[in-house]
Amino acid sequence: MLNKLQPALLIAQREIRDQFRDWRIVFPILGLTVFFPFLMNFTAGQILGFVQKYGANIIGERLVPFLLMVVGFFPISVSLVIALETFVGEKERGSIEPLLNTPLKDWQLYLGKLLSATVYPLLSSYLGMGFYLTGLYINHIPLPEASVLILVVVLTTVQALVMVTGAVVVSSQATSVRAANLLASFIIIPIALLIQAESVVMFWGTYESLWWAVFGLSVLGILLARVGLVHFQREELLGREIDVLNVRWMWRVYRRGFTRDEKSFWTWWRNLFPDTFREMKRSILVVTAIMVVAILLGVWETHNYFVVLGQSGLQGMNSQLNSLVKIWPIFSIVPVIAIWWQNIRALLLAFILGTFSFGVLGVMPVMATMFAAGYFFGLLTGNGLPVLGYLAFILPHGIIEIPAAILATAAVVQVGAVLATPIPGKTFGEVWINALAGWSRVMLGIVIPMLLIGACIEAWITPRIALLFFR
Amino acid sequence: MIYTEDLTKHFDDFVAVDGVNLNVSAGEVMVLLGPNGSGKTTTVRMLTSILIPTRGRAEVAGYDVIKHPDKVRASVGVLTEHHGLYNRMNAQEYLMFYGRLYNFEPKEMVSRIDQLLERFELADVRFKRLGEYSKGMRQKLSLIRALLHNPPVLLLDEPTSALDPENARLVRNALHTLRDGNRAILLCTHNLAEAEELADKVAIIRRGHIIFNDTLPNLKFQLLGPKEYEARLANKTDSKMPALPAGVVITSRGENWLRFRIQDAEHTNPHLIQTMLDCQLEVVSFNEVPQSLEEAYLAVNNRVAEQEKASLA
Numbered sequence: 001m002l003n004k005l006q007p008a009l010l011i012a013q014r015e016i017r018d019q020f021r022d023w024r025i026v027f028p029i030l031g032l033t034v035f036f037p038f039l040m041n042f043t044a045g046q047i048l049g050f051v052q053k054y055g056a057n058i059i060g061e062r063l064v065p066f067l068l069m070v071v072g073f074f075p076i077s078v079s080l081v082i083a084l085e086t087f088v089g090e091k092e093r094g095s096i097e098p099l100l101n102t103p104l105k106d107w108q109l110y111l112g113k114l115l116s117a118t119v120y121p122l123l124s125s126y127l128g129m130g131f132y133l134t135g136l137y138i139n140h141i142p143l144p145e146a147s148v149l150i151l152v153v154v155l156t157t158v159q160a161l162v163m164v165t166g167a168v169v170v171s172s173q174a175t176s177v178r179a180a181n182l183l184a185s186f187i188i189i190p191i192a193l194l195i196q197a198e199s200v201v202m203f204w205g206t207y208e209s210l211w212w213a214v215f216g217l218s219v220l221g222i223l224l225a226r227v228g229l230v231h232f233q234r235e236e237l238l239g240r241e242i243d244v245l246n247v248r249w250m251w252r253v254y255r256r257g258f259t260r261d262e263k264s265f266w267t268w269w270r271n272l273f274p275d276t277f278r279e280m281k282r283s284i285l286v287v288t289a290i291m292v293v294a295i296l297l298g299v300w301e302t303h304n305y306f307v308v309l310g311q312s313g314l315q316g317m318n319s320q321l322n323s324l325v326k327i328w329p330i331f332s333i334v335p336v337i338a339i340w341w342q343n344i345r346a347l348l349l350a351f352i353l354g355t356f357s358f359g360v361l362g363v364m365p366v367m368a369t370m371f372a373a374g375y376f377f378g379l380l381t382g383n384g385l386p387v388l389g390y391l392a393f394i395l396p397h398g399i400i401e402i403p404a405a406i407l408a409t410a411a412v413v414q415v416g417a418v419l420a421t422p423i424p425g426k427t428f429g430e431v432w433i434n435a436l437a438g439w440s441r442v443m444l445g446i447v448i449p450m451l452l453i454g455a456c457i458e459a460w461i462t463p464r465i466a467l468l469f470f471r
Numbered sequence: 472m473i474y475t476e477d478l479t480k481h482f483d484d485f486v487a488v489d490g491v492n493l494n495v496s497a498g499e500v501m502v503l504l505g506p507n508g509s510g511k512t513t514t515v516r517m518l519t520s521i522l523i524p525t526r527g528r529a530e531v532a533g534y535d536v537i538k539h540p541d542k543v544r545a546s547v548g549v550l551t552e553h554h555g556l557y558n559r560m561n562a563q564e565y566l567m568f569y570g571r572l573y574n575f576e577p578k579e580m581v582s583r584i585d586q587l588l589e590r591f592e593l594a595d596v597r598f599k600r601l602g603e604y605s606k607g608m609r610q611k612l613s614l615i616r617a618l619l620h621n622p623p624v625l626l627l628d629e630p631t632s633a634l635d636p637e638n639a640r641l642v643r644n645a646l647h648t649l650r651d652g653n654r655a656i657l658l659c660t661h662n663l664a665e666a667e668e669l670a671d672k673v674a675i676i677r678r679g680h681i682i683f684n685d686t687l688p689n690l691k692f693q694l695l696g697p698k699e700y701e702a703r704l705a706n707k708t709d710s711k712m713p714a715l716p717a718g719v720v721i722t723s724r725g726e727n728w729l730r731f732r733i734q735d736a737e738h739t740n741p742h743l744i745q746t747m748l749d750c751q752l753e754v755v756s757f758n759e760v761p762q763s764l765e766e767a768y769l770a771v772n773n774r775v776a777e778q779e780k781a782s783l784a
Contacts, residue, residue: 021559094553101519102572103545234521
């Protein structure tokens with residue numbers, strides 16, 4: 001294994017040595033490593049003195065680890081610049097082709113670049129934090145607890161990992177450094193938002209919550225590294241010279257992915273079902289399992305947050321159902337459209353969330369819905385409502401809407417899975433457009449019609465069946 | 472050593488290389504000629520397994536470029552269009568880096584580097600930063616990089632383009648030696664004199680198609696016709712010419728010289744000279760008129776351009 005790693009280490013070693021010889025990298029990193037921590041020490045000392053005057057010691061206590069995080073973050077922001085130009089910068093300088101002509105394997109080259117972009121800024125970050133802590137010690141400012149120190153170091157490390165892996169993906173897919181820099185905002189903006197959120201958590205003092213951020217960032221970093229590696233192609237690096245938005249090509253790829261070259265609507269629709277179940281088998285299973293877990297968690301939560309509903313509460317339900325039956329007469333269109341659009345909107349939200357998180361966050365809306373369903377099941381049955389009564393609320397339309405939601409969410413998970421799966425000979429863009437075509441096929445061909453049927457049942461039939469159980 | 476069959480590469484709608492068939496054996500130099508953008512670099516990149524062919528197949532040093540890309544890359548030395556040197560390294564560091572990527576033993580690597588630096592007259596500047604190298608020095612160092620692992624196949628893109636005449640001669644001599652070492656060499660160049668000096672075979676590529684692929688003498692024969700010979704005479708040519716042997720045509724004449732196009736020179740020339748002597752023509756010299764590759768190259772390109780124009784019309 002060490003032999004296989006050797007070429008990657010060679011690449012990293014050469015690049016790191018090169019970085020140490022480039023004053024444009026050395027100078028800012030030195031500044032951030034040496035000067036900045038002293039500035040933060042001074043700031044911490046001043047603010048601590050100020051807040052102690054007014055007895056707001058807690059603010060000072062929270063400020064010290066927060067500034068540690070800031071000191072650690074600044075040098076790793078340089079990693080973005082280094083990582084962004086790893087591949088595309090070498091391409092522009094013409095030095096990537098000789099490297100691609102060597103017997104290096106793709107993963108060795110990729111890993112070497114990844115290491116070279118991470119090691120230097122991360123070491124500077126650790127050094128900066130070391131300077132900052134030393135300054136605190138010398139100035140007799142109390143150091144944060146060891147657990148907080150470890151947390152901040154780990155958090156900084158995973159943030160660097162995410163930024164570097166994201167930037168290397170961008171660098172390996174962009175055709176010029178300029179394009180890579182423009183695309184960097186897709187990394188900078190989410191990381192900036194994340195840092196703000198982490199700062200808020202730090203001032204609240206719920207440091208343990210930040211371990212969830214560490215976990216989430218680790219997963220994202222690993223996913224980004226995998227996505228970058230599976231879509232890294234020597235051909236892509238040298239085959240494309242200019243960034244041209246080829247709308248015609250995009251449309252053609254999308255249309256082919258959507259129609260699958262079927263001749264008629266009928267054959268397209270007939271093949272849609274077996275194709276969908278065959279291709280999305282695993283995603284469907286995963287989403288179904290997540291839904292079951294969410295329902296069980298919801299039921300479990302009734303033990304923690306149980307609300308006693310009086311007899312009047314259940315009787316109130318009877319009158320509400322009666323009024324619902326009156327305002328939603330059979331064949332009235334408005335409630336159907338409202339329910340239908342609400343469900344579509346939730347699934348669109350799942351798609352948007354899933355797009356930015358390789359499908360991971362795409363399961364959130366359906367998870368939240370199922371969690372709520374489980375919670376209400378526990379709550380209502382706990383208050384004496386028969387199981388059948390609760391099911392009468394859910395099942396008539398749920399029998400259609402739940403499978404539709406499973407399919408739509410599985411399609412989102414599939415988009416993430418496809419992006420993280422190697423497809424030889426296909427570009428990142430092509431894979432993404434195909435995934436989008438696959439998702440819209442499922443949505444337009446199966447899910448949206450099912451949701452319409454479900455909405456009709458929910459508006460016209462479910463309240464009437466439920467009413468039978470509340471008379 | 473280099474074999475391609477129907478090698479084709481599409482970039483979306485653009486056909487960069489279309490149905491290229493090449494065959495270069497060990498000890499042969501094939502020169503790939505063509506205007507800029509004709510598909511030379513794309514062909515070379517497919518032969519180094521960087522670009523995946525859309526259609527067809529290629530074998531380099533006995534390895535399929537799709538199935539065994541690592542083995543292909545280990546067997547090929549490539550001189551790329553851009554030198555691609557790292558400016559902050561010196562030549563010694565640079566070559567050591569590539570040597571280690573090719574898994575050389577350190578001892579063997581040092582002696583190989585010494586030998587190549589000496590051969591290409593860069594030994595004195597081995598510790599100078601590459602950023603300070605002249606264009607020619609960079610070109611030679613790139614060539615050393617391509618030769619470092621002693622590959623059986625060389626793919627060279629304009630190896631002498633940035634060199635002064637002295638260094639260009641040095642590189643050409645090196646290429647002669649490398650050919651003798653039983654290597655297959657594919658040379659892309661615009662320098663037709665160089666191509667003429669080095670080529671065993673010539674392939675001309677235009678808009679992704681190979682429009683000619685044969686040995687150099689055959690190329691000249693097919694495009695420029697049979698060889699021409701010139702006789703310089705001591706007396707004037709207005710004296711009555713005897714009946715010429717079959718297969719000989721006078722193409723032009725001056726006061727004291729004649730040019731003949733001769734179909735089968737080996738058999739006909741002795742008869743022709745004898746006939747001229749019999750007629751008291753005092754032959755001072757009888758030489759083959761050189762046919763340049765440049766003429767042949769331009770002829771084939773013009774012919775194809777006219778065909779394209781005609782088919783468009």
